[in-house]
Amino acid sequence: MxxxxxxxxxxxxxxxxxxxxxxxxxxxxxxxxxxxxxxxxxxxxxxxxxxxxxxxxxxxxxxxxxxxxxxxxxxxxxxxxxxxxxxxxxxxxxxxxxxxxxxxxxxxxxxxxxxxxxxxxxxxxxxxxxxxxxxxxxxxxxxxxxxxxxxxxxxxxxxxxxxxxxxxxxxxxxxxxxxxxxxxxxxxxxxxxxxxxxxxxxVGVHPGRRALFPDAHDHHHDRGETPVAEPEPGRPVRQENSGQGLTACGWRFHPGDCFDQDHVAEVLRSCAPGARVKGVFHCDNGWFLFDRADGALSVRAASWRTDSRVECIADEHTPPHWDAVEAALQGARLAPAKG
CATH class of the missing domain: 3.40.50.300 (P-loop containing nucleotide triphosphate hydrolases)
Incomplete structure (x- = not known):
């Protein structure tokens, strides 16, 4: 066909x-x-x-x-x-x-x-x-x-x-x-x-719209090497990126890792002050999207079913202590069930 x-x-x-x-x-x-x-x-x-x-x-x-x-x-x-x-x-x-x-x-x-x-x-x-x-x-x-x-x-x-x-x-x-x-x-x-x-x-597109600053985004992204390893239980993969005056850090967790919803919410409310934070987590009571913008955190059910992951974006001049953020996230992880 x-x-x-x-x-x-x-x-x-x-x-x-x-x-x-x-x-x-x-x-x-x-x-x-x-x-x-x-x-x-x-x-x-x-x-x-x-x-x-x-x-x-x-x-x-x-x-x-x-x-x-x-x-x-x-x-x-x-x-x-x-x-x-x-x-x-x-x-x-x-x-x-x-x-x-x-x-x-x-x-x-x-x-x-x-x-x-x-x-x-x-x-x-x-x-x-x-x-x-x-x-x-x-x-x-x-x-x-x-x-x-x-x-x-x-x-x-x-x-x-x-x-x-x-x-x-x-x-x-x-x-x-x-x-x-x-x-x-x-x-x-x-x-x-x-x-x-x-x-x-x-609606109609006006042909006369022009960028005032067409070269405003000429810059270099400092991305580094993307890790090839996959996360292991209790050992997330961390990836960082920076550019345009911002710095970003994200974590991917093993699909088997499970989290306490309230603990995750508390971590994401308090960690990385001023940062834009978005993540999806497998919790003991389901999968949830956590979205923090302008200091306010919203939580809703998510249809994602692959792995838990989160991204924080902050001003590169006042970067959060990423190790502390990671430790806090690890603290929200539930102990694996015993067979």
Whole structure:
């Protein structure tokens, strides 16, 4: 049987700073995909230990999830990204493709690659959606970030997320700021819990959107050698990465390791102050996703059933004591059952 060639797959890039809720938004979009459609997701993570794929899980209908960990998608342009996308399109044959770059990734090169000669026929690049936490518009560090400014500049749809925890002044600041952009955004929306309307993915794309700082993300990732060993019971594999002013450390645990849910939650609330933390753990009462952003930890059931893993991302100038974090995580591990 001859399979038809994959072509003109509707494709959307979902951008936003670390911790703004991109993965939650993608998960909500997958849950609201039209019946009978098969969607695919390519998610990129800054750290070496991929957690977002586990967070999205395998329970999102017919969605196919692929990960590109270990840096920024915009730093793996060219053959690696094109090969990954080509394989994903060939295997999944999706009705729509969602791409979630890391929160510190510059979207310009991602969009250029998607619209380039190698992928131009396969993909129909539609609206780029940028999520923003309105509270962070008051932070000089965020507003001065060239990557953040271009995430916003290149967006067709600008979405204020987490409005349930914002003050009225935060939302008013967002509205004034959002409507001041030129070319104007196709849509400016306010949501909570990443509840993006799938219809926004198909709004018109303005050809005049240009990056203000196309070279803002020129940097070197200090990744080191990725360990080839697999974790053993009670002995996790630890992987580190740094770049763009950030440092990341992640752990993968043996599939047989089991944890106390409350103890894990306490560790992730208190460890690595200021860090962005996301992990999925096999606990004595099930599998759970732990997600800490802006100092608040959320916990929900996860469909992931492979291994326990966690990633912490922090400012490289004030890195946590990773050995202490690892010891705390090990302390949350339950003693193996005796045969």
């Amino acid at each position: 001859v399979r038809r060639r994959v072509s003109h797959v509707p494709t959307n890039v979902i951008t936003g700073f670390l911790g703004v809720g991109k993965s939650t938004a993608v998960r909500n979009l997958l849950a609201r995909a039209p019946g009978g459609e098969r969607w695919a997701v390519l998610v990129n993570e800054f750290g070496e230990v991929a957690v977002d794929g586990a967070a999205l899980g395998s329970g999102e209908g017919e969605a196919v999830i692929r990960e590109l960990p270990g840096g920024c998608m915009c730093c793996t342009m060219g053959a690696p990204l094109e090969v990954t996308l080509a394989r994903l399109l060939r295997e999944a044959r999706p009705d729509r493709l969602l791409i979630e770059p890391t929160g510190v990734g510059h979207p310009a090169r991602v969009l250029d690659t998607l619209r380039g000669d190698s992928l131009g026929e396969a993909l129909d690049v539609r609206a780029t959606v940028c999520l923003v936490d309105p509270r962070r518009l008051a932070e000089d560090r965020v507003m001065a970030s060239e990557v953040f400014r271009d995430q916003v500049e290149l967006a067709d749809v600008l979405v204020a997320n987490k409005i349930d925890v914002c003050e009225p002044a935060d939302l008013e600041r967002f509205r004034e700021w959002a409507h001041a952009h030129f070319p104007p955004k196709a849509r400016v929306e306010l949501v909570r819990d990443g509840r993006i309307d799938p219809a926004w993915l198909d």
